[in-house]
Amino acid sequence: xxxxxxxxxxxxxxxxxxxxxxxxxxxxxxxxxxxxxxxxxxxxxxxxxxxxxxxxxxxxxxxxxxxxxxxxxxxxxxxxxxxxxxxxxxxxxxxxxxxxxxxxxxxxxxxxxxxxxxxxxxxxxxxxxxxxxxxxxxxxxxxxxxxxxxxxxxxxxxxxxxxxxxxxxxxxxxxxxxxxxxxxxxxxxxxxxxxxxxxxxxxxxxxxxxxxxxxxxxxxxxxxxxxxxxxxxxxxxxxxxxxxxxxxxxxxxxxxxxxxxxxxxxxxxxxxxxxxxxxxxxxxxxxxxxxxxxxxxxxxxxxxxxxxxxxxxxxxxxxxxxxxxxxxxxxxxxxx
Amino acid sequence: xxxxxxxxxxxxxxxxxxxxxxxxxxxxxxxxxxxxxxxxxxxxxxxxxxxxxxxxxxxxxxxxxxxxxxxxxxxxxxxxxxxxxxxxxxxxxxxxxxxxxxxxxxxxxxxxxxxxxxxxxxxxxxxxxxxxxxxxxxxxxxxxxxxxxxxxxxxxxxxxxxxxxxxxxxxxxxxxxxxxxxxxxxxxxxxxxxxxxxxxxxxxxxxxxxxxxxxxxxxxxxxxxxxxxxxxxxxxxxxxxxxxxxxxxxxxxxxxxxxxxxxxxxxxxxxxxxxxxxxxxxxxxxxxxxxxxxxxxxxxxxxxxxxxxxxxxxxxxxxxxxxxxxxxxxxxxxxxxxxxxxxxxxxxxxxxxxxxxxxxxxxxxxxxxxxxxxxxxxxxxxxxxxxxxxxxxxxxxxxxxxxxxxxxxxxxxxxxxxxxxxxxxxxxxxxxxxxxxxxxxxxxxxxxxxxxxxxxxxxxxxxxxxxxxxxxxxxxxxxxxxxxxxxxxxxxxxxxxxxxxxxxxxxxxx
Numbered sequence: 001x002x003x004x005x006x007x008x009x010x011x012x013x014x015x016x017x018x019x020x021x022x023x024x025x026x027x028x029x030x031x032x033x034x035x036x037x038x039x040x041x042x043x044x045x046x047x048x049x050x051x052x053x054x055x056x057x058x059x060x061x062x063x064x065x066x067x068x069x070x071x072x073x074x075x076x077x078x079x080x081x082x083x084x085x086x087x088x089x090x091x092x093x094x095x096x097x098x099x100x101x102x103x104x105x106x107x108x109x110x111x112x113x114x115x116x117x118x119x120x121x122x123x124x125x126x127x128x129x130x131x132x133x134x135x136x137x138x139x140x141x142x143x144x145x146x147x148x149x150x151x152x153x154x155x156x157x158x159x160x161x162x163x164x165x166x167x168x169x170x171x172x173x174x175x176x177x178x179x180x181x182x183x184x185x186x187x188x189x190x191x192x193x194x195x196x197x198x199x200x201x202x203x204x205x206x207x208x209x210x211x212x213x214x215x216x217x218x219x220x221x222x223x224x225x226x227x228x229x230x231x232x233x234x235x236x237x238x239x240x241x242x243x244x245x246x247x248x249x250x251x252x253x254x255x256x257x258x259x260x261x262x263x264x265x266x267x268x269x270x271x272x273x274x275x276x277x278x279x280x281x282x283x284x285x286x287x288x289x290x291x292x293x294x295x296x297x298x299x300x301x302x303x304x305x306x307x308x309x310x311x312x313x314x315x316x317x318x319x320x321x322x323x324x325x326x327x328x329x330x331x332x333x334x335x336x
Numbered sequence: 337x338x339x340x341x342x343x344x345x346x347x348x349x350x351x352x353x354x355x356x357x358x359x360x361x362x363x364x365x366x367x368x369x370x371x372x373x374x375x376x377x378x379x380x381x382x383x384x385x386x387x388x389x390x391x392x393x394x395x396x397x398x399x400x401x402x403x404x405x406x407x408x409x410x411x412x413x414x415x416x417x418x419x420x421x422x423x424x425x426x427x428x429x430x431x432x433x434x435x436x437x438x439x440x441x442x443x444x445x446x447x448x449x450x451x452x453x454x455x456x457x458x459x460x461x462x463x464x465x466x467x468x469x470x471x472x473x474x475x476x477x478x479x480x481x482x483x484x485x486x487x488x489x490x491x492x493x494x495x496x497x498x499x500x501x502x503x504x505x506x507x508x509x510x511x512x513x514x515x516x517x518x519x520x521x522x523x524x525x526x527x528x529x530x531x532x533x534x535x536x537x538x539x540x541x542x543x544x545x546x547x548x549x550x551x552x553x554x555x556x557x558x559x560x561x562x563x564x565x566x567x568x569x570x571x572x573x574x575x576x577x578x579x580x581x582x583x584x585x586x587x588x589x590x591x592x593x594x595x596x597x598x599x600x601x602x603x604x605x606x607x608x609x610x611x612x613x614x615x616x617x618x619x620x621x622x623x624x625x626x627x628x629x630x631x632x633x634x635x636x637x638x639x640x641x642x643x644x645x646x647x648x649x650x651x652x653x654x655x656x657x658x659x660x661x662x663x664x665x666x667x668x669x670x671x672x673x674x675x676x677x678x679x680x681x682x683x684x685x686x687x688x689x690x691x692x693x694x695x696x697x698x699x700x701x702x703x704x705x706x707x708x709x710x711x712x713x714x715x716x717x718x719x720x721x722x723x724x725x726x727x728x729x730x731x732x733x734x735x736x737x738x739x740x741x742x743x744x745x746x747x748x749x750x751x752x753x754x755x756x757x758x759x760x761x762x763x764x765x766x767x768x769x770x771x772x773x774x775x776x777x778x779x780x781x782x783x784x785x786x787x788x789x790x791x792x793x794x795x796x797x798x799x800x801x802x803x804x805x806x807x808x809x810x811x812x813x814x815x816x817x818x819x820x821x822x823x824x825x826x827x828x829x830x831x832x833x834x835x836x837x838x839x840x841x842x843x844x845x846x
Contacts, residue, residue, distance in 0.1 A: 204713045206704040213701060217690025223649060223681055224701045224755075225670040283692060 037279035037289065041296045048303035055306045065298045066188055071096075071250055073191035073294050076269035076276070077198055078242035080285040083273055084202070085235045086215035087135060087142035090266065091127065092243035094153035097262035099123050099247025101157040103173060104166040104257045113172045116248055124244030127153065128237030136232045150262070157259040166256040177252030187249045191291070194242070198287035211235060212284060271322035272297060278328050297321055344369045344539040345390075345421075345508055347402035347409065352385050352394055352563075359385040360396070361563045369506065372530060372540045374554030374571060376547060378583050378746075378774040382563040383543055387510055391423045392416050405506055420504030422496040426513045428488055430495075432481030437463045439480050440495050470494050470532045484635070486522035489514045490529045497533060507538040513772070515544055520802070520835075522635060527553040545774055547576045548803070559583055580775050592779065592807035593786045598826040601627035601810060604660040605794030606646075606677065606763050611655035613638070613645045617818035618655070623763065625660075628789050629796040630809035630829075634838050638818040639798045640682070643765045647672040647679045659763075673702065678756045682767035682798075684745075688752040691741035695731070696722035698740055699755045725754040730780055746777025753784055764788060764795045770804060782808055802838070806831040814838055 049057040075092050082089040099120040106116050131149060135142045177187045202208035213221040214228055222228045251257050275297070276290030277283060301317050345367040352360040360382045367373050377383050388394040392413035402409035404419045416422070430439050437456070440463045463476045472490040474483060480491060493509065500507040511530065515523040523546065530553060534540050544550050550557060551571055559567040559582040567582040601624040611619045615638040623629055633639045644650040646657045648668045657665040665675050672679070681687035689698045696719040700707060707718045719736040726734035729750045731743070740748055749769070756764070769785065770778040786808065789795045799805055805812055812829050814822040814837040822837040 205711075206708050206713065209697065209701070209704055209713070213690055213693065213697075216692050217686075219683075219687045220690050220698075221701070223669050223679065223687050225673040226701075227668075227670060 033278075033282055034280055037275065037292050037296060041292060041299065044296065044299045044303060048299065048306070052303070052306050056303060061302070063183070065295070065302050067185060069294050069298050070185070070187040070191050071246060071253065071265070072268050072272065073291060074187075074194060074246040074249065075243060075265060076272040076290050076294060077191070077194050077287060078239045078246070079269045079273045080198065080202075080276070080287065080290055081211075081235050081239040081242070082142070083277075083285045084208075084211040084215050085232050086218065087232065087236075088146055089131065089236060089239045090143065090146040090270075091131060091149035091153060092239060092269065093265035094150040094157065094262040095124065095127050095240050095243040096247040096250055096265065097257070097259060098153050098157040098160065099244040100251040100254075100257040100261075101160040101166075101247075101259050103248050103251040104169060105160055107169045107171055107173055107251075108166065113176070116173060117245075120244045120248050121241065123247075124241035125237060127244070128240030129233075131240065132233035132236035135236065136229050150266070154259070154262045157257075157262065161257065161259045163259075165258040169251070169255045173248065173252045174255055175252070177249045185253075187253055190249060195287045195291050202286055207231070215285075267322065268297070268318050271318045271325065275321050275325035278325055293321075293325075342369065342406070343367055343403070344371070344506065345402070345404055347390070347400065350386065350389055350400045350402075351397040352382075352389060353397060358563050360389070363560070363563070363565055365558065365565070367508065367539045367541065368555075369539055370534050370537050371556060372534045372542055372554045374550035374557040375541050375543045375560070376545075376550055376557060376579060376583060377560035378776055381560040381583070383560055384512070385563075386560070387423060387512055387541075387543070389413070390416065390421060390510065404508070405504070417500060418503045420500050420506055421508045421510065422500050423510040423512060424489075424492050424496055424514060428492040428514070430480045430488055430492055432479070434480060436467075436474055436476045436478055436480060436483070436491055439491060440466065440476075440498060466494055466498055467491075469536075470497070470529050472529060484522065485518050486525040489518070489526045493526070493529050493533065497538065507533075508541065509533060509538060510541040510543070512543045513545065514542075515546060515549060518635075520800070523549055545772065547579050547775070551576055551579070561585055583774070584776055592804070593783050595808060595826075596626075596628060596786065596789060596810050598627065598810040600790075601625065602792075606657060606659055606665075608646060608657045609655055611642070611645050611657065612653045613641050613650065613818075614653075615641050615818040616645055616652075616815075619815075619818065619820060620655075621813060621820065623794045623796055625762070625792050625794045626789060627794065627810045628785065628808055629794075630805035630812035631796060631798045631815065632800055632802065632805055632812060632834065632838065633815035633821075635800065637815040637838075639800065639815050640767070642815075643679055643681075643767045643796070643798050646765065647677060649679070649681075676762040677765065678759070678761040678763065679765045680752055680756050680767065680769060682771060684748055684752055684772075689740045689748060689755075692739060694737050695726060695740055695743070695751050696736035698751060699725055699736075699758070702755060703759060722754075725758055726751070729754040729757075729784060744774075746773040746781075749773050749781060750777065750784075753781060757784070757788060760788075760791075760793075762793060764793050765798070766795065767798045768801070769797060769799070770801070778804075802831050802834045805829070806834055 055061065075096065078092045079089060102119045102123065103116045106119065127149065131146055134140045134145045177185065179186045181189060210221065210226050210231055214226065214231055218228060272293040273285055273290050275293035277285045279289035279292055280286055281289065297318060301314050304313050304317070343366045345365065348364045350360055350363045351358070363382070363386060365386070375383055385394060389396050390413060395412035400411050404421065409419065437460050441459055460476055467474060467476065470490070470493070472487070472494055474487045474491065480488060483491065493511070496509055497507055515526055518526065527549060530540050530542060542550060542554055551574065554571045557569050557571050557574060557579060558565055559579060561583060603625055604622050605625045606623040608619060608621050615636065619642070631639045631642060641650070645652040646665065648666055648671060651667065659665065659675055663675055665672050665677055685691060699722045700718045707714045722736040723734055726736060731747050731750045731754065740751060743751065766785065770781055773781065785795055797805065797809065806829050809829060810826065812824045812834060813820050814824070814834065824833060824837065
């Protein structure tokens with residue numbers, strides 16, 4: 001159809017990015033907020049490097065910081081999958097604990113790595129489907145459903161290990177987490193790989209955009225012909241699977257499992273995911289922002305600890321970051 | 337401008353710049369006591385900015401002066417409520433889950449203090465008295481969410497006057513499009529309440545896109561264009577057309593595009609068979625290529641529900657919609673789209689777009705897969721095409737990476753149309769397509785719809801805007817309690833004949 005005159009006129013400036021003609025000050029004002037988190041990370045590193053050149057500014061410290069966040073990074077990325085659709089999946093830490101427990105028990109019983117994977121995948125799929133069914137089909141709030149699931153699965157994990165802590169396992173499961181490439185253990189590489197995969201899915205496939213529209217404009221998404229229920233369901237299953245596989249990595253890394261460990265992994269991934277949503281694509285949960293946020297948190301905590309802060313700084317920093325991130329996102333949202 | 341003795345409000349030289357944009361340029365505004373002042377202008381003409389200056393949200397540029405009820409007004413306006421100024425926005429800010437009595441007291445405090453218990457009986461009688469004084473006939477114990485839209489708007493007005501009473505005797509109520517989602521009869525009820533407020537000595541600034549309402553209820557009309565006052569006229573001596581000319585700075589020409597000839601309608605594009613929903617009751621009709629079918633009725637007669645039943649957004653209790661060739665439309669929006677039927681929803685901000693996403697992202701959503709080739713979403717191609725569509729649909733400004741929330745209502749609606757018309761659908765169902773849209777944009781939108789129809793699309797407009805239907809439709813179906821009460825074709829369709837048909841069974845044709 002040809003509505004109301006001058007139909008097919010597409011001028012040449014339509015092809016540019018649109019930013020090119022604007023002065024750099026304007027660009028900074030428009031886009032400065034997007035990179036604020038990167039600037040803060042840089043400022044943290046520079047400050048601590050100058051302050052504590054011998055303790056902070058060393059290769060060993062940087063490796064330690066990065067590797068210490070491998071599990072949290074995987075969980076935070078899992079969290080973004082569901083957060084992007086406007087829901088919560090608080091059960092990921094417990095899914096991880098449960099599959100770490102099943103993995104540890106299978107190793108004790110002499111089971112194969114293949115069995116470990118099959119069981120973990122099954123746990124991920126089943127938990128994801130239950131979450132998805134209750135939330136999408138029945139309509140229970142995702143916060144409540146996954147909070148309940150979190151507690152229930154912690155119980156199941158304790159049952160699986162018979163209320164024991166399992167230590168000192170050996171075998172190929174440890175290799176899965178600990179084998180080193182370029183002096184970084186595999187568990188760190190998994191997180192980096194997942195950042196790339198999720199970046200691709202979120203930014204370069206229609207599905208990533210669909211997740212975002214379902215999170216922000218669910219009715220508009222449905223009327224645009226998206227299968228909203230199926231996509232939400234899928235995101236719960238995907239986040240559970242990532243969490244379940246992370247459980248194998250955790251068991252391999254620890255060489256066992258303490259089934260009570262789950263709740264301690266609850267907050268940090270969400271702090272990172274929310275903080276990450278204030279970077280690069282403001283107000284949108286994204287993979288690259290999340291990894292920047294994780295490194296920002298660990299640099300801050302490590303720096304303060306090296307300066308002599310007590311261990312409690314950890315919790316204060318993570319909790320504070322979560323609240324600040326949400327507050328910042330709100331303020332930015334209001335300004336526009 | 338006529339000298340106003342002892343005005344309620346007198347502001348002068350109000351200017352406001354946003355970056356390089358002059359939103360207001362030396363605006364003078366005077367409001368008499370007991371007067372209803374209609375404030376009109378196209379989207380982006382500065383109405384909202386002016387209101388936000390008066391409510392203290394914006395600080396005007398230096399040089400602005402003002403008086404309220406003879407007392408000097410300093411900018412930025414601090415605590416407008418104490419000065420006797422209240423603004424009621426379109427969303428009304430009522431709490432749906434609470435009763436009328438609770439809502440009336442919520443902002444001004446209940447008849448109690450601190451932690452002492454609220455004396456509900458006294459609170460209730462106070463509310464009853466207040467509602468009666470303004471002629472608002474609602475049950476004070478009813479949940480506000482259960483009230484009709486006009487009743488909700490009236491409750492909001494009464495609440496604002498109560499809130500102001502604790503500070504000042506005389507009030508200035510600024511009503512920012514309180515009637516834009518109301519049908520004619522409902523708007524009348526709200527306008528009666530406005531008149532009662534004015535008759536009690538308070539003053540009202542009434543902002544609306546519905547110019548006939550403004551002309552009808554206001555004493556005086558002030559027109560803004562590009563941030564300037566371009567006309568200040570007596571409502572009794574002006575006409576809608578003259579106001580539009582002031583708003584646009586030119587004659588609109590024919591307000592509506594010429595009506596298509598009903599003889600131009602061709603083969604059947606869609607058939608609705610025995611559609612039944614909550615209101616819609618065993619309704620069957622055909623929709624043909626090349627026609628614009630209007631579906632209307634009084635509020636709650638089913639025309640708001642029907643398009644959603646047809647497209648699988650809401651499951652019908654019975655009945656089925658088919659394409660002309662017999663294919664069933666399907667039970668979901670996705671299936672309906674695959675069948676070549678597109679619904680442009682009435683609730684633009686909830687169903688039409690996602691405000692926080694860019695124009696390009698919203699426009700491309702239904703066809704996003706087309707930009708995904710060789711496992712890569714081509715963002716540049718997406719925004720280039722979106723920009724082309726925005727220019728074709730005359731979205732101002734045609735910036736594809738701008739968030740939709742930054743566009744005015746009329747431009748948002750054009751973005752919605754661009755989103756849905758890009759695929760050149762066979763059947764186009766439009767729910768209130770020009771709601772909350774100014775006169776200039778409305779004409780452009782209707783021209784777009786007309787062009788699509790001439791190109792062969794089958795179009796149905798579901799609306800209670802009788803004037804618009806009378807001017808653009810080739811055929812109109814009037815609903816009464818979910819059934820077709822009348823069908824008018826071609827020149828039979830006038831605003832009067834529609835109004836009569838809407839009144840129901842007394843006028844039932846055959």
